[in-house]
Amino acid sequence: MKPTTRIAVLLLGVVIGLLVYRRTPDEKLIRQSIDAAIQATEQADASALSALLTDDFDGNSGAMTQQDVANPLRLARLRGETLHAVLGPVDVEKRGERYVADFTVTLTSGGKVFPAQLGVYKVEAAWRKDGREWRCYEATWTQQL
Template identity: 35%
Template structure:
């Protein structure tokens, strides 16, 4: 169960990094807006709003996590951590037609909201996105702890 919680935090970081890396117009701006909304949703403890940006056919953690499991994982993180902090490194975004790939390094920390976090780790995250009309949806994500 701890591994699943960690995986959910990693996915969140990867998505947030993608938002900060989008600097070109059009599709990248739509990706940025979606990821900013996801970031706001987690900060405001609304995992249901976050999951709205995740595709129905989402798979993560090498196929062991579907959309419903990710939603449950995020709800668990919100309940477990009064505060979740995310620090993102530079992101690499590649858009190819109706698909996008985002690679990023993210540092996640959580805890009761005190001055020092109680838990934290650094992850390398790669997420895949699909354009659905004018919106982007995350369809897959893989992550590995790097520190």
């Protein structure tokens, strides 16, 4: 094989390797996790939502744990409730090795499990790498309407 052919083959291998190894940016992975949380809420899938939260999850400064967040979804599923969550714009900002996402979410329901909790919420969610996954370890939310 000629030296120029070897170089061409080597460059082709590098290009193919770079195309195959395209790593998804962390910010995009966090946005995908937020979308998955919205989907889990709409499906009243407590397990799917819990999988996105760390075991030491802290909601609203100690007011809610991972299980406290998941339990209303379990109740909604048992009662056959329909839940809807509409996600507003998401802003993701890197802070050291972690990320913070700010967004709004509108919650509505076709039943009676959550009447006082329905409305528009402003959410700030902090994310950290847990193994290979980005998981939410802290969140605060306030009802806007």
